Amino acid sequence: MLLIDVVRVSEAVTRTSARLGKVGHLAELLARVAPAEAEIAISYLSGELPQRQVGVGWRTLQDLPQPKLVATATLTDVDALLTRIKAVSGPGSQAARKALVAELFSAVTSQEQSFLMRLLSGELRQGALDGVMIEAIAKASGAPSADVRRALTLRGWLPAVGAAALSGGVEALHAFKLEVGRAVAPMLAGSAPNVAAALEKAGVPAALEWKLDGVRVQAHRSGSEVHIFTRTLDDITPQVPELVEALLALPSTDLVLDGEVIALRPDGRPHTFQVTVSRATSKTDVPRLRAETPLSVFFFDALRVDGTDLLDLPYSERQEILTRTAPPELLTPRLTTDDVNKAEAFFTDVIKSGHEGVVVKSLTSPYAAGRRGAGWIKVKPRHTLDLVVLAVEWGHGRREGKLSNLHLGARDPESGDFVMLGKTFKGLTDELLAWQTERFLELADGPTDGWTVTVRPEQVVEVAFDGVQRSPRYPGGMALRFARVLRYRPDKRPEDADTIETVRALML
Incomplete structure (x- = not known):
């Protein structure tokens, strides 16, 4: 398949606002791509490279050669050149890489050059997020989208x-299994304004677990x-020797567990999230950091124990297996009840202990990896959302010179874009102002x-607010009331941000 075919579909997807329209464009191309080039086509249309990173930055993309007038480059040609570019290393690598980039760009048209520049710089935003692409793959292959989604969580x-x-x-999709050492997307929780509402969603009896303000680990x-992964699937094994030792001390030698690491003070109360995330992600002087924090x-x-996959088992059965696998001191405190008063008292005790809140879990829910289902519902003592920063204004007065x-x-799952809900400058310390000025100048898109x-739109920030009200000032017709910054979330990606539907459910 020619690269220009992918470029034209990408442009058609960008111009199309309706989700079904995007799916149709993508499915039409996927239905005719050769098997050997399918992975390349899907990668490019998802805004990614099969090689992930090839070491090409903006400086290398300056002074490009004149484009060809006729499109002849195939997906295989382009992929092979990108693989060669990635393999360049050692003395003289910068010049060699630039020469290969020139070879690549001289072989494509101006339309293809523009596409490749955005692809290489990570700025190919066309609304073909995973959800849209999953439906397109299902339509083109004839497989149910649920089977595609499940295979994705495992692979x-x-x-x-x-x-x-x-x-x-379908047969090929069913061949994907949970592999020890390969991270799967974690199951995510929805939200509810209070414990009673969460119990109503989950059904009773339900389990309530402490919601710790730590780093999610698999x-x-x-x-x-042993391998330890974050919720963004980064491998942090060398940074968390305590967890490695805890896992090696368990009787099972073949397992995958889901949990949280957190830095606790001597009195058992949690350190701030920033302290935990800094400790868990620092790569230098780990022994000293471990002794200090x-x-x-x-x-x-539990996703797997003693070689048996547990994803499809109900929560109650997975908990029974987890309880037999790990000692009580390594388990998140939990209460199972159908009594709202007992549940609310449990929630109050969690908050008094300094933790975030609770996660209410249906006893019958399977482990829906990679999805935010109704089986898990988080409850916090205040309204909070994980949102994405779209723009920043220069400050004045004491904040002059700072963003x-x-x-x-x-996030709007339908379009793949982000819907503005308002502005805030509240909750920003001098330290955060300095950090975000540097960060957002790096992310500047103009x-x-x-x-x-x-x-x-790459930086996730957690904000607290007093409510959501109708507002004609913003595209979504809503605005946050008294929004204030709680913290930035380096552990979350833009696709992990809360959706516009979640915000709409909170509207007054």
């Missing part, structure tokens, strides 16, 4: 899953080999010398 790389579906259909063990681990779910006022957006700096 973790949509292009590989899509290529399997296109070549082998712990894999195969024999003496030890981490505690609490497991709350201050944040433009906040919620001029930085005006009043408002537009930024690439």
Whole structure:
């Protein structure tokens, strides 16, 4: 398949606002792509490279050669050149890489050059997020979208899953299994304004678990080999020796557990989230950091134990297995009840202990990896949302010279874009102002010398607010009341941000 075919579909998807329209454009191309090129096509249309990173930045993309007038480059040609670019290393690598980039760009048209520049810089935003691409793969392959989604949670790389579906259909998708050492997307929780509402959603009796303000971890063990992954699927094994030791001390030698690591004070109350995340992600001088700020681990779910996959079992059965697998001191405190008063008292005790709140869990829910289902519902003592920063305004007065006022957006799953919900400059310390000024200048997506700096929608921020009200000022027809910054979330990606539907459910 020619690269220009993918480029034209990408442009058609960008111009199309309706989800079904996007799916139709993508499915039409996927239905005719050759099996050997399917993974490449899906990667490019998802805004990714099969090689992930090839070491090409903006500086390398300056002074490009003249484009060709006729499109002849195939997906295989382009992929092979990108693989060669990634392999360049050692003395003279910068010049060699630039020469290969010139070779690549001289072989494509101006339309293809523009596409490749955005693809290489990570700025190919066309609304073909995982949800849209999953439906397109299902339509093109004839496989149910639920089977595509499940295979994705187990494999973790949509292009590989899509290529399997296109070549082998449902049977190929069913061949994907949970693999120890390969992270799967974690199950996520919805939200409710209070414990009673959460119990109504989950059904009673239900389990309530402490919601810790720590770093989500997925712990894999195969024999003496251990891998620890974050919720963004980054491997942090060397940074968390406490967790490695805890996992190796368990009787099972083949398991995958879901949990949280958190830094606790001597009195058992939690350190701030920033302290925990800094400790868990720092790569240098780990022994000293461990002595100064030890981490505690609490497991709350079991995905695999003794070689048996548990994803499809109900929560209650997975908990029974987890309880037999790990000692009580490594388990997240939990209460199972059908009594609202007891549940609310449990919630109150959690808050008094300094933790975030509770997660109410249906006893019958399977582990819906990668999805925010109704089986888990988080409850906090205040309204909070994880939103994405869309732009920032320069401050004045004491904040002159600092990027201050944040433009906040919620994710729209239908379009793949973000919907602005208002602005805030509240809750920002001098330290946060300095940090965010540097951060957002790095993410600037346009001029930085005006009043408002537009930024690439990549930074997630957690905000507290008093409610959601109707407002004609913003595209979504809603605005947050008295929004204030709680913290930035380096552990979350833009696709993890709360959706516009979640915000709408909270509207007064």
